[in-house]
Amino acid sequence: MTMPVEILELNQFNHELFQFLDASPTPFHVVQQQISRLEAYGFERLDESQQWSLQSGKRYYVSRNNSSLIAFIYGTDDIIQTGIRMLGAHTDSPCLKVKPNADIISLSYLKIGVEVYGGALLNPWFDRDLSLAGKIVYQTKKQQVKTLLLDFEQAIACIPSLAIHLDRDDNKNRSINAQTDIPPVMMLIDPQQSTVDFKSILLKQAKKQNPLLDIEQILDYELSFYDTQQASNIGLNNDFIASSRLDNLLSCYTGMQALMRADTKTTSLLVCSDHEEVGSASSSGAQGPFLKSVLERIAGSNEILSRIIDRSMLISADNAHAVHPNFPDKHDANHGPVINNGPVIKVNANQRYASNSETAAVFKVMAQAAEIPVQSFVVRTDMGCGSTIGPIAAAEIGVKTLDIGVPTFAMHSIRELAGSKDSWYLFKVLQKFFSSEYSVNISDQL
Ligand SMILES: [Zn+2]
Numbered sequence: 143m144t145m146p147v148e149i150l151e152l153n154q155f156n157h158e159l160f161q162f163l164d165a166s167p168t169p170f171h172v173v174q175q176q177i178s179r180l181e182a183y184g185f186e187r188l189d190e191s192q193q194w195s196l197q198s199g200k201r202y203y204v205s206r207n208n209s210s211l212i213a214f215i216y217g218t219d220d221i222i223q224t225g226i227r228m229l230g231a232h233t234d235s236p237c238l239k240v241k242p243n244a245d246i247i248s249l250s251y252l253k254i255g256v257e258v259y260g261g262a263l264l265n266p267w268f269d270r271d272l273s274l275a276g277k278i279v280y281q282t283k284k285q286q287v288k289t290l291l292l293d294f295e296q297a298i299a300c301i302p303s304l305a306i307h308l309d310r311d312d313n314k315n316r317s318i319n320a321q322t323d324i325p326p327v328m329m330l331i332d333p334q335q336s337t338v339d340f341k342s343i344l345l346k347q348a349k350k351q352n353p354l355l356d357i358e359q360i361l362d363y364e365l366s367f368y369d370t371q372q373a374s375n376i377g378l379n380n381d382f383i384a385s386s387r388l389d390n391l392l393s394c395y396t397g398m399q400a401l402m403r404a405d406t407k408t409t410s411l412l413v414c415s416d417h418e419e420v421g422s423a424s425s426s427g428a429q430g431p432f433l434k435s436v437l438e439r440i441a442g443s444n445e446i447l448s449r450i451i452d453r454s455m456l457i458s459a460d461n462a463h464a465v466h467p468n469f470p471d472k473h474d475a476n477h478g479p480v481i482n483n484g485p486v487i488k489v490n491a492n493q494r495y496a497s498n499s500e501t502a503a504v505f506k507v508m509a510q511a512a513e514i515p516v517q518s519f520v521v522r523t524d525m526g527c528g529s530t531i532g533p534i535a536a537a538e539i540g541v542k543t544l545d546i547g548v549p550t551f552a553m554h555s556i557r558e559l560a561g562s563k564d565s566w567y568l569f570k571v572l573q574k575f576f577s578s579e580y581s582v583n584i585s586d587q588l
Pocket residue numbers: 232389390418460461
């Protein structure tokens with residue numbers, strides 16, 4: 143039996159999404175992976191410290207802290223008329239970050255001290271095959287200071303559960319002490335004789351990755367543990383995709399693919415920000431000046447930027463909570479997004495999501511054109527609501543904004559679950575968003 147072309151395309155899309163997810167254990171790796179794909183598509187690097195002379199019809203990208211990235215097409219049409227189509231996502235995910243003085247020797251084991259980054263669901267971190275990745279800053283033999291991305295790739299640590307026999311109440315009321323219960327166990331050592339410490343392990347790995355590396359000492363690092371299990375299709379009929387960091391690398395990847403295929407008439411932009419999971423307030427986060435600074439340089443003057451912003455629109459793409467079949471009461475009965483039923487428009491009266499009726503309507507028109515379904519999410523009125531970079535960017539830039547995302551189970555777990563069709567649906571509607579054929583502006587008739 144031959145498969146329809148659309149299914150083949152969807153399968154290929156998800157296959158390449160899996161490769162991206164597996165190669166992107168940290169925000170630094172996300173940006174590195176994005177840059178390699180963008181450059182292959184003709185996007186040229188811009189340096190924030192240099193003067194820019196943008197040419198219409200060309201593609202550019204710029205990164206900050208090597209963990210946030212903005213890529214854009216500088217369109218041939220008059221930018222004051224078209225505005226800028228912006229898509230926002232975030233590069234970071236909840237994880238366990240290594241502390242500066244990481245070594246903990248307990249009994250005959252070397253454990254690694256970690257902080258919890260963001261709102262991680264900690265239970266699923268137990269009994270996983272963990273690896274370690276991130277950035278090191280080192281000194282060369284000539285006293286230069288350089289950086290290097292590190293990835294052990296193999297399972298080098300684990301957080302073993304305590305056996306049920308040693309805690310009979312475990313299934314009833316388990317709580318986790320993040321200081322004492324989760325330091326990953328890396329190896330057995332002889333405390334009397336061993337000279338192994340965490341930095342020497344890093345040094346060895348750096349040399350293994352790059353045998354010719356000129357490295358005298360490691361000065362500092364930003365490293366986090368991750369699950370080595372690869373992204374995959376699951377479910378009897380492959381209805382689901384399972385992976386770490388689906389929140390929000392699915393949106394980073396899908397947005398990038400849509401931008402790469404966008405026409406060059408309209409100015410279109412992708413911003414992928416670090417530090418969303420910890421509130422976005424950083425030099426490279428969405429509450430920092432990165433996006434505004436790039437927009438100012440694209441516009442050339444404040445007057446023109448204000449005119450551009452008035453005709454622009456931002457879509458913040460971040461995963462939405464699918465209604466869980468074991469916990470249906472956690473959702474409002476009329477707003478329970480179902481897996482593989484399309485992207486979710488997120489609405490919140492208190493502006494935890496930035497969507498309004500006009501941006502939602504624009505999106506619905508594009509979804510109709512793309513022939514994909516759309517759903518709505520509103521949190522139960524008796525529960526608190528999460529947020530995204532949408533309201534933050536909207537407040538910083540003053541641009542009309544829409545919050546959307548693909549329905550997802552187990553958000554902030556070490557292994558999240560989304561729908562195998564929803565990534566493709568998102569890609570198709572974002573292609574419309576980046577197309578000059580569709581307007582993002584509604585004429586006022588109040
Ligand atoms: Zn997110």
